[in-house]
Amino acid sequence: MSALKILRADGLMTVQDAGRAGHLAQGVSRGGAMDRRALVEAAALLGLRELPAAIEMAGAGGSFSVTEPMRVALAGAPMAATLDGAKLRWNCTHLVEPGQTLRLGGMEAGLYGYLAPAGGIAAEPWMGSRAAHLAIGIGRLLESGDSLPCGADPDPGRPARTLAPEQRFGGGRVRTVDGPQTGLFEPEVLEAFYATAFTRAPRGNRQGVALAAERHFTSEHAAGLASDVIQPGDLQMTGEGLPYVLMAECQTMGGYPRIGTVIPADLPTVAQAVPGTALHFQRVSFAEADRICRSEADQLREAAARCRNLVRDPADIADLLSYTLVSGVTAGDDLDRTD
Amino acid sequence: MSSEPALTPEALPAGVDGVLLRFALRPHPDAMAAMQRLAAGLEADPPPGVTEISPALVSVFLRFDGRRTSREALAADLEARAGHVLHDPPAAPVPSRRWHIPAAFGGAHGPQLAEVAELAGTSEEEAVRQICAADLGVLAIGFAPGQPYIGLLPENWGFPRMSALNPAVPQGAITVAVRQIVMFTADGTTGWRQVGRAGFRNFVADRSEPVALRAGDAIRYVPVSASEYDGLAAAADGLGGARLEILA
Numbered sequence: 001m002s003a004l005k006i007l008r009a010d011g012l013m014t015v016q017d018a019g020r021a022g023h024l025a026q027g028v029s030r031g032g033a034m035d036r037r038a039l040v041e042a043a044a045l046l047g048l049r050e051l052p053a054a055i056e057m058a059g060a061g062g063s064f065s066v067t068e069p070m071r072v073a074l075a076g077a078p079m080a081a082t083l084d085g086a087k088l089r090w091n092c093t094h095l096v097e098p099g100q101t102l103r104l105g106g107m108e109a110g111l112y113g114y115l116a117p118a119g120g121i122a123a124e125p126w127m128g129s130r131a132a133h134l135a136i137g138i139g140r141l142l143e144s145g146d147s148l149p150c151g152a153d154p155d156p157g158r159p160a161r162t163l164a165p166e167q168r169f170g171g172g173r174v175r176t177v178d179g180p181q182t183g184l185f186e187p188e189v190l191e192a193f194y195a196t197a198f199t200r201a202p203r204g205n206r207q208g209v210a211l212a213a214e215r216h217f218t219s220e221h222a223a224g225l226a227s228d229v230i231q232p233g234d235l236q237m238t239g240e241g242l243p244y245v246l247m248a249e250c251q252t253m254g255g256y257p258r259i260g261t262v263i264p265a266d267l268p269t270v271a272q273a274v275p276g277t278a279l280h281f282q283r284v285s286f287a288e289a290d291r292i293c294r295s296e297a298d299q300l301r302e303a304a305a306r307c308r309n310l311v312r313d314p315a316d317i318a319d320l321l322s323y324t325l326v327s328g329v330t331a332g333d334d335l336d337r338t339d
Numbered sequence: 340m341s342s343e344p345a346l347t348p349e350a351l352p353a354g355v356d357g358v359l360l361r362f363a364l365r366p367h368p369d370a371m372a373a374m375q376r377l378a379a380g381l382e383a384d385p386p387p388g389v390t391e392i393s394p395a396l397v398s399v400f401l402r403f404d405g406r407r408t409s410r411e412a413l414a415a416d417l418e419a420r421a422g423h424v425l426h427d428p429p430a431a432p433v434p435s436r437r438w439h440i441p442a443a444f445g446g447a448h449g450p451q452l453a454e455v456a457e458l459a460g461t462s463e464e465e466a467v468r469q470i471c472a473a474d475l476g477v478l479a480i481g482f483a484p485g486q487p488y489i490g491l492l493p494e495n496w497g498f499p500r501m502s503a504l505n506p507a508v509p510q511g512a513i514t515v516a517v518r519q520i521v522m523f524t525a526d527g528t529t530g531w532r533q534v535g536r537a538g539f540r541n542f543v544a545d546r547s548e549p550v551a552l553r554a555g556d557a558i559r560y561v562p563v564s565a566s567e568y569d570g571l572a573a574a575a576d577g578l579g580g581a582r583l584e585i586l587a
């Protein structure tokens with residue numbers, strides 16, 4: 001079996017996929033990638049029909065090599081990437097050959113980058129998913145020296161592909177819908193909440209992200225609420241009235257009131273907001289949310305249709321003179337072709 | 340608690356692909372009883388297009404597939420079912436199995452037993468007797484993987500959670516508040532008071548069934564000594580000597 005080797009781990013790296021949906025009744029949250037859109041884009045780039053198990057890198061990357069030729073997709077937070085010292089473009093696939101070193105440096109924007117091998121990481125699944133969930137003892141942080149078994153690349157000769165990513169690395173507007181506890185907040189509190197400029201606070205992890213604001217948002221009815229089901233995207237107000245956005249590994253039941261829920265389409269914007277990023281919330285109707293939020297299968301089809309063959313910029317080619325340039329003349333429409 | 344208004348079930352959107360049916364905002368025993376009945380009906384005959392059902396204490400969350408049903412249709416179905424449960428109550432669901440779970444009470448394993456006995460207006464011995472005599476059931480599982488909310492204890496156990504947090508309770512801790520028991524699946528911090536400890540681990544990731552208890556299971560606690568606890572807690576299956584009785 002082919003393998004992806006971690007020569008050096010600089011960031012906090014775990015295996016993540018689409019997570020394990022459907023186990024809330026057992027207290028097991030879905031988990032999976034913090035930026036699910038990145039997995040959609042990686043799958044589209046690699047020509048996959050399902051979201052792959054990839055390496056999620058928080059804060060920094062590392063150095064990698066392979067035991068068999070395989071394409072990898074680089075998605076999510078853009079990082080400084082090189083292959084044997086030659087610059088690689090982000091949001092693209094690249095063929096990595098044994099003996100080459102793939103280096104992924106710090107993030108240029110955002111928090112979570114993804115390295116997705118075309119065959120997927122073939123770690124042992126647990127409850128239907130390979131996603132690590134460290135807080136409950138599933139999986140572990142990846143370390144220097146790890147060798148991750150991967151499925152065979154179904155088509156290593158496929159041309160490199162690129163895709164313009166959905167914008168989500170600079171904070172800004174985050175859309176929400178009302179939830180079952182929205183009515184526990186007075187109309188003036190709701191109005192103030194939606195008029196407030198928040199910043200992403202320093203506290204945050206795969207369970208939830210804290211937001212900071214001048215104002216606090218409390219409910220008179222918060223005391224003694226019965227715990228009920230909580231979900232990624234829920235805007236949970238702590239006792240002192242500052243919101244946490246619940247993320248992939250949030251607990252499954254909670255007793256704090258939620259002022260609303262971030263729609264799935266905008267949750268990657270919250271995941272990728274580095275501390276200090278400005279965020280504001282916009283309340284939308286369910287009709288509007290239904291128009292915006294497409295299933296991940298539909299998102300994947302749409303993203304796949306937008307992928308293009310990668311045309312290398314001569315400035316990025318270190319050994320330009322070794323290329324036979326004239327015979328490489330093309331019709332000039334590479335960027336417009338879909339295949 | 341006695342001045343709670345009549346139950347007013349509401350079906351409310353919960354995220355873009357969920358609906359929550361809620362009997363009450365607070366854990367009133369009547370609302371819990373109605374929830375148990377509603378959940379049993381949903382389990383036996385799920386509404387069309389529902390992909391996930393997750394019961395909590397006085398509410399139940401359902402996820403739906405928007406290609407097979409709509410938010411409005413599911414909400415209407417749930418409100419009709421909830422109305423039926425309130426106005427023409429079906430018999431309380433009969434558990435199909437009962438777990439007998441050995442537990443050590445008091446001492447190092449139940450550091451707040453004395454305090455709890457006082458809140459419940461009884462002696463420590465009688466408090467343990469009441470816990471172990473109660474016909475308990477799993478009301479819901481959640482917060483952490485496999486962590487059960489168990490109830491209901493007799494009415495004299497209706498005291499609230501502490502306002503300050505218990506900084507550390509261990510895995511297996513049996514903690515009480517508001518007539519309920521939470522049995523910890525991992526070490527934690529909590530506002531609930533610890534009266535005992537079981538060797539039973541309801542979440543063991545690499546067990547063939549990682550989560551053993553299901554909502555609706557009946558529970559009986561069986562008192563054991565601290566030294567017996569030590570032996571039971573070492574059981575390789577993580578079940579701490581629990582016995583599963585299949586009920587007719």
